[in-house]
Amino acid sequence: MKIHLKVWRQKDQNDGGRFVDYTASNVSPDMSFLEMLDIVNIDLVKKGETPIAFDHDCREGICGSCGMMINGRAHGPGRGIATCQLHMRSFQDGDSVVIEPWRAAAFPVLKDLMIDRTSFDRIMQAGGYTSAKTGGIPDGNAILIPKPVADEAFDAAACIGCGACVAACPNSSAMLFVSAKVSQLALLPQGQAERTTRVQRMIAQMDEEKFGACSNTYACEAECPKQISVTHIARLNREFIAAQF
Amino acid sequence: MSESLRNDGRVWVPKKKGDTRNPKDIPESERDYYLERQYPSFGNLVPRDVASRRAKEMCDNGFGVGASKMAVYLDFADAIKRLGKEAVFQKYGNLLDMYKQITGEDPYTTPMRIYPAVHYTMGGLWVDYNLMSTIPGMFVLGEANFSDHGANRLGASALMQGLADGYFIAPYTVSDYLASNKFNAVSTDAKEFKDAENSVTATINKLMGIDGKKTVDEYHREFGKVMWDYVGMARNKEGLKKALTLLPKIRAEFWKNVKITGNAHEINMELEKAQRVADFMELGELIAMDAMNREESCGGHFREEFQTEEGEAKRNDKKFSYVAAWEYKGPGKKQVLHKEDLDFEYVKPTQRSYK
Ligand code: SF4
Ligand code: FES
Numbered sequence: 001m002k003i004h005l006k007v008w009r010q011k012d013q014n015d016g017g018r019f020v021d022y023t024a025s026n027v028s029p030d031m032s033f034l035e036m037l038d039i040v041n042i043d044l045v046k047k048g049e050t051p052i053a054f055d056h057d058c059r060e061g062i063c064g065s066c067g068m069m070i071n072g073r074a075h076g077p078g079r080g081i082a083t084c085q086l087h088m089r090s091f092q093d094g095d096s097v098v099i100e101p102w103r104a105a106a107f108p109v110l111k112d113l114m115i116d117r118t119s120f121d122r123i124m125q126a127g128g129y130t131s132a133k134t135g136g137i138p139d140g141n142a143i144l145i146p147k148p149v150a151d152e153a154f155d156a157a158a159c160i161g162c163g164a165c166v167a168a169c170p171n172s173s174a175m176l177f178v179s180a181k182v183s184q185l186a187l188l189p190q191g192q193a194e195r196t197t198r199v200q201r202m203i204a205q206m207d208e209e210k211f212g213a214c215s216n217t218y219a220c221e222a223e224c225p226k227q228i229s230v231t232h233i234a235r236l237n238r239e240f241i242a243a244q245f
Numbered sequence: 246m247s248e249s250l251r252n253d254g255r256v257w258v259p260k261k262k263g264d265t266r267n268p269k270d271i272p273e274s275e276r277d278y279y280l281e282r283q284y285p286s287f288g289n290l291v292p293r294d295v296a297s298r299r300a301k302e303m304c305d306n307g308f309g310v311g312a313s314k315m316a317v318y319l320d321f322a323d324a325i326k327r328l329g330k331e332a333v334f335q336k337y338g339n340l341l342d343m344y345k346q347i348t349g350e351d352p353y354t355t356p357m358r359i360y361p362a363v364h365y366t367m368g369g370l371w372v373d374y375n376l377m378s379t380i381p382g383m384f385v386l387g388e389a390n391f392s393d394h395g396a397n398r399l400g401a402s403a404l405m406q407g408l409a410d411g412y413f414i415a416p417y418t419v420s421d422y423l424a425s426n427k428f429n430a431v432s433t434d435a436k437e438f439k440d441a442e443n444s445v446t447a448t449i450n451k452l453m454g455i456d457g458k459k460t461v462d463e464y465h466r467e468f469g470k471v472m473w474d475y476v477g478m479a480r481n482k483e484g485l486k487k488a489l490t491l492l493p494k495i496r497a498e499f500w501k502n503v504k505i506t507g508n509a510h511e512i513n514m515e516l517e518k519a520q521r522v523a524d525f526m527e528l529g530e531l532i533a534m535d536a537m538n539r540e541e542s543c544g545g546h547f548r549e550e551f552q553t554e555e556g557e558a559k560r561n562d563k564k565f566s567y568v569a570a571w572e573y574k575g576p577g578k579k580q581v582l583h584k585e586d587l588d589f590e591y592v593k594p595t596q597r598s599y600k
């Protein structure tokens with residue numbers, strides 16, 4: 001396969017950035033999208049040029065580092081996958097593909113397709129944990145958690161912090177991310193101790209980072225690689241309001 | 246893919262070598278459910294190292310399937326018949342979806358094609374009883390230390406170690422260390438800091454100055470292929486000898502001919518990767534050397550010359566009942582072996598059997 005690429009190149013944070021055209025030849029439909037970029041990069045290095053910078057680590061959809069906008073969609077075409085799980089068989093020979101970094105004030109572009117996602121880390125540091133002492137080990141049967149509740153907490157915990165929800169949202173809102181992180185703890189006994197301060201602090205930090213508000217567009221749910229449901233946003237709102245009293 | 250799929254999936258290959266028929270067209274009588282045949286009591290649930298070696302053996306002997314011939318089937322047809330598709334989805338949905346995404350094939354209707362991959366290291370750094378490494382104050386928790394792994398570093402044992410170290414050990418040993426030591430403020434003018442900084446800068450300058458012909462990726466693949474072929478799931482003296490001549494050559498060439506573009510004063514992913522690959526080369530060579538040295542099969546290390554008639558790992562406890570800690574003496578210098586004897590006071594090691 002031959003793919004025509006338009007890739008966002010930006011030297012550093014101060015550079016204005018621009019699209020540059022590349023052609024990826026000899027692409028196999030079995031390759032992942034990132035492997036296709038690897039090949040383009042090998043060619044670039046051989047020609048003495050700087051390769052396209054992009055984040056990646058696990059390449060199996062669990063670390064959350066590989067996000068990019070592909071033809072205007074966060075993580076590209078397909079549902080429930082991260083960029084690293086997108087394969088070239090989703091494209092046709094001769095296709096043109098536009099690749100950009102996430103665009104949001106809270107995610108400044110560091111270089112090419114790499115963005116700075118530390119705003120998410122600061123939201124987590126504000127309250128996305130439990131600090132209760134563990135003490136001895138209670139008997140597993142002493143704390144019963146109904147299966148549907150455990151399942152829902154697990155679904156929320158599947159969030160990999162990739163930022164696609166922010167990138168897909170017209171308001172650059174981080175509500176889906178924050179709601180997943182609040183939900184997973186609010187649903188379980190371990191999360192009860194800090195339940196009210198957690199949601200208040202995380203939302204305060206979210207606002208400080210300049211993420212927008214939610215206007216029920218649901219683009220986040222559609223593009224989330226872990227298919228986190230917007231019902232978690234409803235729970236987040238409820239937790240936040242309940243924390244005021 | 247996760248090993249847990251073998252809970253309900255059945256592993257098989259065609260009985261005939263080089264059979265290229267669609268798996269659906271191969272009747273029951275012409276399939277070899279080799280794990281169930283060889284291990285009647287454990288069947289598809291034999292431990293990972295056994296299942297891996299048997300799969301490799303099948304492929305090495307020409308029974309592999311798919312275009313690459315480097316795969317065996319993992320079939321969910323019976324599980325779906327027995328439990329229903331919904332139940333199988335509930336248990337393994339995320340994994341099966343992942344497979345479908347990667348291969349473009351539907352594992353609910355076509356058997357999956359699987360092949361074992363190597364964990365070159367099952368855990369790593371030496372630690373003492375308190376989980377502190379040889380560097381005072383540097384504690385190593387979870388999978389990154391060497392303490393709890395045998396032949397089966399399954400996800401669950403890694404998880405167990407993360408929890409056990411994190412919940413029960415580190416809170417006591419790390420706080421004890423902090424409480425019983427005095428720490429003066431460290432300045433970046435300290436000699437140690439300067440030395441470390443200088444040595445990193447020197448490495449970076451060296452890498453940037455090479456300006457050779459081959460990319461980091463090419464060296465990574467070349468080195469990785471040798472590791473995969475000769476230092477992988479099953480090793481033998483001849484293969485290791487070959488690896489020990491090839492690996493240093495590739496490494497030497499890397500340091501003369503690697504090409505890294507861009508500069509060292511910006512985000513440079515090639516430079517970062519080059520340093521990781523350089524580390525991988527050092528570690529790879531060490532693993533090959535250690536594998537050569539250990540003339541027995543034990544844990545994740547399997548030497549083909551040392552196996553029982555049943556194809557099980559054969560240990561040599563007289564000579565090798567020790568943990569090997571290799572002391573790094575600097576680039577290009579021979580590492581020094583420190584042996585830490587394994588003392589089995591109550592439970593004596595025996596030969597396991599999954600027949
Ligand atoms: S909610 Fe989904 S899209 Fe948002 S960060 Fe988590 S995994 Fe990514
Ligand atoms: S590289 Fe880890 S999620 Fe894509």
